[in-house]
Amino acid sequence: MLWWESCSGEEARVEKARDLPGGEPVLRARGIDKSFGAVRVLESVDFEVRPGEVVALIGDNGAGKSTLINVLTGVLRPDSGEIFFEEKRVRFATPHEARERGIETVYQDLAVAPQLDAVSNIFLGREHRRAGILGRLGFLDGSRMRQETEDQLTDLRVRLSSLEKPLSTLSGGQRQGVAVARAVMWASKVVIMDEPTAALGVAQVEMVLDLIRRVRDTGIPVVFISHNMPHVFEVADRISVLRLGEMVAELDPATATTDDAVAAMTGSARGNGEAA
Amino acid sequence: MSETPSQEGNGGGGIRGVLTGLGPALIFGILVGLVVVFTIINGTAFFNPENFVNITVDASVLLLLAVGMTFVIITAGIDLSVGAVLVLSSVVAAQVMVALSGTEQQVQNYQFPTQGIGIPAGIAAGLLAGLLCGLGNGFLITRLRMPPFIVTLGTLGIALGTAQILSGGTNVPYVPTAIQSQIGERDLFGFLPVPVLITLLVVIVAWLALHRTSFGRYTFAIGSNVDAARRAGINVDRHLLKVYALSGFLSGLAGIVDLARFNTASVSAHDADNLAAISAVVIGGTSLFGGIGTIVGSVVGTFIPAVLRNGFVIQGVQAFWQQVAIGAVLILAVFIDQRRRSAEERM
Numbered sequence: 001m002l003w004w005e006s007c008s009g010e011e012a013r014v015e016k017a018r019d020l021p022g023g024e025p026v027l028r029a030r031g032i033d034k035s036f037g038a039v040r041v042l043e044s045v046d047f048e049v050r051p052g053e054v055v056a057l058i059g060d061n062g063a064g065k066s067t068l069i070n071v072l073t074g075v076l077r078p079d080s081g082e083i084f085f086e087e088k089r090v091r092f093a094t095p096h097e098a099r100e101r102g103i104e105t106v107y108q109d110l111a112v113a114p115q116l117d118a119v120s121n122i123f124l125g126r127e128h129r130r131a132g133i134l135g136r137l138g139f140l141d142g143s144r145m146r147q148e149t150e151d152q153l154t155d156l157r158v159r160l161s162s163l164e165k166p167l168s169t170l171s172g173g174q175r176q177g178v179a180v181a182r183a184v185m186w187a188s189k190v191v192i193m194d195e196p197t198a199a200l201g202v203a204q205v206e207m208v209l210d211l212i213r214r215v216r217d218t219g220i221p222v223v224f225i226s227h228n229m230p231h232v233f234e235v236a237d238r239i240s241v242l243r244l245g246e247m248v249a250e251l252d253p254a255t256a257t258t259d260d261a262v263a264a265m266t267g268s269a270r271g272n273g274e275a276a
Numbered sequence: 277m278s279e280t281p282s283q284e285g286n287g288g289g290g291i292r293g294v295l296t297g298l299g300p301a302l303i304f305g306i307l308v309g310l311v312v313v314f315t316i317i318n319g320t321a322f323f324n325p326e327n328f329v330n331i332t333v334d335a336s337v338l339l340l341l342a343v344g345m346t347f348v349i350i351t352a353g354i355d356l357s358v359g360a361v362l363v364l365s366s367v368v369a370a371q372v373m374v375a376l377s378g379t380e381q382q383v384q385n386y387q388f389p390t391q392g393i394g395i396p397a398g399i400a401a402g403l404l405a406g407l408l409c410g411l412g413n414g415f416l417i418t419r420l421r422m423p424p425f426i427v428t429l430g431t432l433g434i435a436l437g438t439a440q441i442l443s444g445g446t447n448v449p450y451v452p453t454a455i456q457s458q459i460g461e462r463d464l465f466g467f468l469p470v471p472v473l474i475t476l477l478v479v480i481v482a483w484l485a486l487h488r489t490s491f492g493r494y495t496f497a498i499g500s501n502v503d504a505a506r507r508a509g510i511n512v513d514r515h516l517l518k519v520y521a522l523s524g525f526l527s528g529l530a531g532i533v534d535l536a537r538f539n540t541a542s543v544s545a546h547d548a549d550n551l552a553a554i555s556a557v558v559i560g561g562t563s564l565f566g567g568i569g570t571i572v573g574s575v576v577g578t579f580i581p582a583v584l585r586n587g588f589v590i591q592g593v594q595a596f597w598q599q600v601a602i603g604a605v606l607i608l609a610v611f612i613d614q615r616r617r618s619a620e621e622r623m
Contacts, residue, residue: 095507096509099509107507111504112501112504113496113497113500113501113504113505113567114500114501114567115496115499115500115501115563115566115567115568116493116496116497116500116567120493120496120497121504124493124497124504124505124508124510125505125508125509125510126508126509127490127493129490137489138485138489138490138491139484139488139489140488140489140490140493142488
């Protein structure tokens with residue numbers, strides 16, 4: 001079943017994402033500065049996310065990857081610099097505002113409530129309520145949420161052993177699948193994934209990487225944060241490299257090598273030739 | 277997809293499967309087993325509708341506390357103040373009833389000319405006292421970021437002390453007898469005592485709220501992973517405030533039911549109610565670590581001690597044995613819960 005066949009309501013947003021002319025960035029940051037006390041964490045960083053691409057954001061520990069993501073999603077406010085969402089300047093005061101615009105983040109550890117089942121997790125905070133007076137009293141429309149969850153998981157080809165069992169009884173890969181499905185369900189514009197393949201087995205990593213491609217193929221761009229070069233080169237259409245708070249390189253995975261990426265991350269000479 | 281769901285789902289194997297599967301069933305089995313055993317020993321002296329109604333009436337006050345406690349413990353919290361709030365609410369209710377039902381002279385002669393005002397006003401005052409205590413707990417826990425154990429231990433002392441100051445440390449006398457005859461000991465349709473009806477309604481509403489509404493869903497989510505709940509946009513502080521307010525309100529209601537049954541506000545009979553309620557909830561399969569629990573489990577967990585006590589009394593066994601048995605069941609229940617948790621974490 002295709003994405004737009006299963007959820008007619010999603011059709012508009014997918015088409016819109018694809019229709020953006022000539023790959024104008026969906027999300028763009030320009031000249032972002034951020035300091036924590038005396039420590040300069042980000043220094044005039046430029047970063048952009050274009051429709052239908054997987055952009056990898058790599059960098060050593062402390063390079064500023066998480067800070068940049070937190071700035072983009074309204075968790076932190078930049079000291080200076082501008083953020084454009086669909087070509088309009090925005091200021092996200094809270095993560096909630098970013099989410100309302102269709103930017104969803106998959107966090108590596110805080111993603112799910114392990115004692116709740118897949119349906120509850122995917123709809124957490126956005127439950128469908130029943131029609132009429134019961135809905136106003138807070139009664140949930142369980143069958144509708146279940147159906148939409150099934151459709152979503154089918155689209156993403158995430159297979160769970162059970163929709164009713166708590167996530168704690170599922171494998172790490174299946175749990176990550178639920179976390180991604182949840183983000184994709186609500187992301188109309190951008191999905192950001194923070195180390196989604198960390199702490200997963202080989203087979204499960206393949207599943208998550210497949211998932212990332214499938215999300216991109218629906219037209220929603222993915223920001224993929226990772227330490228793992230093989231994973232990055234496997235899925236990324238473009239690689240942005242942060243080092244010590246500066247965006248030092250932009251690599252094309254088709255021509256660049258892992259060595260180039262590592263060189264850019266660590267600051268040795270190679271790789272600079274392709275810096276943006 | 278390289279994953280094979282059949283392996284994934286059952287991964288972890290036998291022990292966990294048996295324990296998670298058997299946990300709730302085991303506790304329910306214990307209750308059924310107790311009923312069977314007492315029926316074999318005592319015959320119709322135990323197994324008759326009238327006795328079952330008695331057991332239910334005896335369990336009703338504790339069940340009201342356990343229902344509120346279920347919500348609190350599912351959020352990974354605790355409410356030690358329920359028994360003290362019960363006492364405070366019943367003292368407040370009793371004193372308002374006495375004050376508004378007639379002059380001092382009249383009530384001391386057991387005449388209550390204005391009890392039509394006094395009784396409803398007392399009930400309202402008692403419920404309000406409970407609600408305010410619960411809101412106080414919730415406020416301290418969420419706004420001052422203090423651990424629920426300490427906050428509710430503090431309010432336990434405050435509520436109980438206040439109740440004793442108000443009552444002078446003794447049971448409140450001269451409570452209008454109509455509250456007992458019209459509520460506490462009244463049978464509707466000849467068989468349904470009002471306290472049982474009240475408790476039944478509360479249990480049904482609580483079951484719906486916990487398992488069928490977004491209120492219940494958020495309760496589980498907060499106990500399971502408070503950060504995930506926050507990131508999902510749930511207003512965690514406001515929800516916790518509501519949960520503790522609910523526990524306080526139900527404690528107040530339990531105070532009213534207690535007052536109606538015994539026609540007096542007893543200040544010293546509820547010292548262990550908080551621990552009894554926590555035991556009942558935990559025996560019923562609700563996890564002290566949060567995120568897991570059911571209303572039905574708490575009902576079963578409340579009835580196990582009630583049936584034991586009733587059976588022992590009919591049998592002529594010293595009632596103290598009931599406490600020994602409950603302690604053992606409690607330890608078993610927590611053991612099951614811990615095994616379940618650690619089995620999950622090994623995944």
